[in-house]
Amino acid sequence: MTTLRERPFLSAAAFAALLCALRLAYASPYAASWDAVDFALALDRFDLLAMQPHFPGYPFFVFAGMALRPWFGGDAVAALAGVGALAYASAVWPMYALARAALPAWPAAAAAALLQASAYAGLAAALPMSEAAAVGALWWFGYAALAAFRSPRFAVRLLPAAAFGALMGIRLSYVAFGLLLLPLFVREWRSSRLRACGFLLAVAAAQLAWIAALVASEGSLGGFWTLGVEFARGHFAEWGGAATAETSPPLPSRFATLVFRNWLWIGVCGGSVWSAAALVPVAVAALASVAGRRGRVRVSSSDAAALRWLAAACAAYFLWALFAQNIDKPRHILPLVGPALWLLALGLHRACRGRRAVFAAAMAAALAGQLFAGLRLLDAAHTETPAVVQLHGYASERLEAPFQLLTWEETRVLGYLGAAYPHKRAYTFALAEEERRARPDRRTYVTGKVVEGFAAQGVDVASRFVSVATFASNAIVDPVYHEITLYEWKEEEEALRPTD
Incomplete structure (x- = not known):
């Protein structure tokens, strides 16, 4: 059983803490976009109608920023970046635990370290935006789902319901990952209709925890609903950059931009040639291991089911990002950057089965590439004037x-x-x-x-x-x-x- 006291995990956690401190020290001092200003103003006065922040409100992210603000000298921008940096660093445990489902302890720790060192995620954790906090919560949701797949206890099945509520209260656009709840509901339905109803009620209650607060802030359910409808109309028809907007590029162009520029170049490689060069051998080895079926990974049936549904949820989010998100903003692909790096680490380990030194060297190179790219991005965010x-x-x-x-x-x-x-x-x-x-x-x-x-x-x-x-x-x-x-x-x- 994976525990917090494992030495490999403690090493990864110490590394994550160091990176978190670095990101806090080099956080961007600017609210330089419409969305960032929305969040910063919300810390002074939460008002959806005044777009402080914009719909759907991101209440847990904003409230966390309010709580941390005194610790950052009253600086709203620094407090919001602090929420992202701390939330992402906290995800080192679920990153490690999910990697342990398919890897030994030290390779799993290396995979978690690579995820924590992600250049683009590190940049997100230094900006006054909700993505880093949401991705951190997403990893915790994935870990809660894995625990629910492993355990027959109903109480454990409630963990992902609560975690999904927290995730939606931070960033609603990650709703596609709710697909992970479907097999858990089906399992409960097959064993007990009463427990299945209880599971649904738990999911609903977790969502109401943040929706009710927003409705109260608007004054009425009707006002909240009207605001949501207007926001959705604008997002999908005008300024949101969705595929349905009149100014949207053709679908093949959207696909190429999303995959090659946003996901692979900026997201996975951090926009750095050196990072890309370090990852190429890892990617080649990973693909070769899949093609040659080398070093087959042994996982339990419950873990295999959880990982398959995680993959399905990632695919669902990819479609959401392709059709419903603004491809001019690479940050929307951030939830899929971690899984990509996780798969590269897993594939490399399969290819290097029995060659620990080769695996360690390749992972060290990949880690160095991410750190190099990440430090450049942090420096740009901290020192360059937008x-x-x-x-x-x-x-x-x-x-x-x-x-x-x-x-x-x-x-x-x-x-x-x-x-x-x-x-x-x-x-x-x-x-x-x-x-x-x-x-x-x-x-x-x-x-x-x-x-x-x-x-x-x-x-x-x-x-x-x-x-x-x-x-x-x-x-x-x-x-x-x-x-x-x-x-x-x-x-x-x-x-x-x-x-x-």
Whole structure:
């Protein structure tokens, strides 16, 4: 039986604690995206209608941030990053325990260390976002499900129900992993209808724990429902980047972006050539072991069933990420990064059966690659000024008043930064033109995302907008707004006039 006192696990736990301390020390000091600002503002006042945070509320993540905030000197951004770093580090135990279902103790500890060292997960744990906390909770949910598969006791079967409630209270978009509850319900149904009903009630009660709090914050169930419907409509039809949105790229392009850029390059390799080079031999050995059926893994029937359903849940989430999530944001594939690294470690161990030194060397190289990539990302998140913050500094110090700035999502961050100049979100060219003409005494500036939107509406942007400055930051830390170009809106004849 796997226990917390096993020396291999203690080594992995010490490593996880060290990484956690590093991520806390190098956490990003910026709320530089719409979502990050939503979370930061929620720590001051929880209000779904004001998008503090946005629907569905992420209550457990926000409440954890509120609880930790005093320990971070009142800094909301640092507290939110702290929640992610601590939650992800705590998952070292379920990572190890799940690996022990198919690996000996020391290889399982090496696999857990590799998962904890994940460069992209480490970056997520240093940002004021909910992904790292949710992935940490997801590993605990997987561990609870494994325990329920192993045990005939009804009380143990309730653990994944509670863990799934906690997961949904942190991040609702991981709902596809609820597929793990289905075989547990079927088992209860076959043995006792009464216990099956009790299991369903436990699942429902765990969800009500966070839903009831949100309904209370909205004042009524009707208000909460209306807000949810409006959010879903916007997510799937407009700004959410789902496959159903009008601006979504073709499905083959979405698939290629999700798999090769988001999952493999950024998620698994951390966007680093060195990390990728270290993982290539591991991947080749893992694939060779599968193709040659070398070193067959022996697991109990209950563990095998749990692992199969875990794989099915991962497949379900992949489809969710493909069709319902924004592929411009690689963070949505984060739940599948850990399983990919876990499978690589398992495949490598199968290929190196009887060659412990080879396994240790390959895992050490993979670990070093992840650490190298992760440290670079942490440094970028901690020291580089996000492009939108650079834009704010430029507008505050360099642009001659009076002026107004029309943006897309950047306006949310500018408001959080306390911008003293007029700024607002531009939805259509017609409304923006009306806004500009209503203030003829002010110069009008727009950001690149606004110009791109106008171009998509059929506007001749080349004859109206002149580039003023460009701001850039790390493309993995800021995937959507890592490059922002500021334009001045001119009359057509002014824009076309050559400059010296």
